[in-house]
Every structure is written in C-alpha cells, then in structure tokens.
Amino acid sequence: MFMKRTWMWCLVGLLSLGSAALSQDITAGGGTEKAVAALEHQWLQSQKTNNPDLVAPLLADKFVNTARDGKVTGKADSLAAAKATKYDAVAYDDVKVTTFGSAAIATGDFKAKGTDSSGKPLDTHERFTDTWVKMPNGQWQCVASHQSSIEM
Amino acid sequence: MTTRGLALVVIVALSCITLSVNLHAQGDTAQQIKELQQQSRDAQMKNDASWAQQHLADGFVAGNSWGDWQTKDDFIKDLQNKTAKWKSGDISDLQVATFGPNIAVSHYTFTYDAELRGTHRARTVICSDTWINDSGTWKTAATHCSMVKGK
Numbered sequence: 001m002f003m004k005r006t007w008m009w010c011l012v013g014l015l016s017l018g019s020a021a022l023s024q025d026i027t028a029g030g031g032t033e034k035a036v037a038a039l040e041h042q043w044l045q046s047q048k049t050n051n052p053d054l055v056a057p058l059l060a061d062k063f064v065n066t067a068r069d070g071k072v073t074g075k076a077d078s079l080a081a082a083k084a085t086k087y088d089a090v091a092y093d094d095v096k097v098t099t100f101g102s103a104a105i106a107t108g109d110f111k112a113k114g115t116d117s118s119g120k121p122l123d124t125h126e127r128f129t130d131t132w133v134k135m136p137n138g139q140w141q142c143v144a145s146h147q148s149s150i151e152m
Numbered sequence: 153m154t155t156r157g158l159a160l161v162v163i164v165a166l167s168c169i170t171l172s173v174n175l176h177a178q179g180d181t182a183q184q185i186k187e188l189q190q191q192s193r194d195a196q197m198k199n200d201a202s203w204a205q206q207h208l209a210d211g212f213v214a215g216n217s218w219g220d221w222q223t224k225d226d227f228i229k230d231l232q233n234k235t236a237k238w239k240s241g242d243i244s245d246l247q248v249a250t251f252g253p254n255i256a257v258s259h260y261t262f263t264y265d266a267e268l269r270g271t272h273r274a275r276t277v278i279c280s281d282t283w284i285n286d287s288g289t290w291k292t293a294a295t296h297c298s299m300v301k302g303k
Contacts, residue, residue: 064249066280067298069298069300070277070299098211098293100209100211100293101284102252103255105213105282107294126219127215127221127296128296129215129294146280148215149298150218151218151219
C-alpha cells in the first residue's frame with residue numbers, strides 16, 4: 001500500500017514537472033518572438049528618427065548586410081550608410097518572427113522614401129529577412145540582414 | 153615549481169586545448185555547411201523533394217530575388233510538381249559564419265538559367281541562408297536572395 005502511494009506521488013510529481021517545463025517552453029517561445037519583434041521595432045525607430053545609435057547595439061560584430069542590389073557590407077559600413085541615409089518616411093509591414101532555439105528569423109516588408117547614402121532620391125519597396133542569434137550574454141543580436149526588391 | 157605555478161600551467165594548457173577544440177569544431181561546422189549548401193543546390197536542380205523535406209526546418213521561409221515569399225510547403229510542392237526547369241546553376245564565393253555549435257549563416261553567389269513557374273530567369277543572385285542544427289541534422293531555417301545582374 002505504502003509503495004503504491006509513493007509511486008503515485010512520484011507520478012504526480014513527474015507530470016507536474018513535465019507540465020511546468022512545457023509551459024515554460026511555450027512562454028519562452030512566445031517571449032522570444034515578442035523580444036525580437038521589439039528589437040525590429042527599435043530598428044524601425046532608428047530609421048524613423050535618423051538615429052543609427054539606436055540600431056548599433058542590435059548588430060553583432062560579425063553582422064553582414066546584403067542590400068537589394070547585392071551589395072554586401074559589414075557592421076561598420078552598414079552603420080555608416082545608415083548615418084548617411086535620410087528617411088522622410090519609413091514603414092515595416094507584415095513582420096513575422098519564427099524562433100529556432102537560439103536563432104530567430106524575422107521577415108517583413110519595408111517601404112521607405114528619402115535620400116540614400118549617396119545623396120540620391122530613395123523610393124523603395126523591399127522584403128527583408130533578418131537572422132537574430134541569442135549571444136552568450138543572453139542578448140539577441142542581428143547577425144545577417146538581407147533585402148530584395150519587389151518586382152512589379 | 154610551486155603548486156600554484158603548476159596549477160597555472162595546467163589551467164593555461166587546458167584553456168589552449170579547449171580553444172583549439174572549439175576552433176576545430178567551428179571549422180568542421182563551416183565545412184559541413186559548405187557541403188550541405190552544394191547538396192541543397194543539387195537537390196533543387198534535380199527537383200529532389202525528399203532532400204528538402206529532410207533539410208528544410210519547420211517554419212522555413214524563402215525570400216526570392218523578385219520579392220516573393222515561399223514557405224516549406226510551397227517550396228516542396230514546387231519540387232514535387234517540377235515547376236522549375238533548370239539549364240544551369242552554379243554556386244560560387246561561398247562563405248560560412250558560425251555562431252556557436254548550432255547556428256550558421258552562409259553567404260554565396262548563385263548564377264543560374266532556369267524556367268521558374270513558367271518565367272525564364274537567367275541571373276546572378278547573392279544569397280544568405282540560415283542553418284540550424286536540429287538534434288544533429290542541419291536544416292535551413294531561411295534563405296533570401298537578391299539580384300546582382302540578369303533578367
């Protein structure tokens with residue numbers, strides 16, 4: 001009788017632990033998506049306010065940007081280009097974040113008007129994919145961003 | 153040598169071994185991703201849906217160079233229906249960056265000539281693919297390409 005009761009309590013304990021772990025996983029997944037979406041919003045704010053200082057801490061040292069014309073730049077050049085670009089209007093649409101453990105993929109539409117880094121008028125509609133990685137210090141940083149133009 | 157000195161030598165030696173093992177592992181991962189990238193291209197050109205089924209992560213998304221999105225289901229359906237007819241396709245300038253043992257991003261140039269969903273496209277694109285290690289199997293979580301030249 002005593003053994004049966006012990007086993008029963010063990011089973012209840014295991015089920016509770018399993019349920020708690022599952023619930024934590026689901027919360028962590030949803031939490032990650034929200035956290036990465038918030039970082040994407042911070043990136044948008046940096047463009048809306050023409051303030052690259054807001055985006056600088058979001059980019060990993062090994063960050064690589066691939067622009068819609070295939071131009072590839074690292075973190076320093078991307079920030080320099082961001083500083084030289086002046087946006088009159090910028091918007092993200094349909095932003096989706098999918099998590100894969102310590103990686104997350106954010107996709108979305110990007111529309112902007114203004115002046116590009118070489119001083120030419122800018123009027124663009126693009127799609128982007130950003131790859132985010134949870135760094136050893138727990139901070140999410142973007143390691144790659146890729147854009148392509150939408151062909152009409 | 154004092155005990156403290158000996159302990160210091162042991163710690164330094166262990167740190168060197170750990171660093172060396174890590175660098176070796178990163179090199180192995182990069183090489184593995186380079187091979188998988190070629191396999192991925194071969195599978196795409198042969199319309200091999202089974203390879204894609206195994207190596208595209210659930211939640212996979214592809215952004216192509218003309219601005220369309222494709223999900224894993226769309227991508228596999230295209231392979232199964234053989235909607236792409238490839239004349240040629242070559243990967244070059246393949247580089248891989250690793251982020252820990254389970255995440256890698258590849259950057260490469262892809263030059264191809266194909267009829268894709270009834271549209272002839274002959275172009276050079278530059279692509280970024282995100283790879284994740286899912287319980288020992290490397291899978292593509294995302295791919296995105298943009299056109300460098302062509303039509």
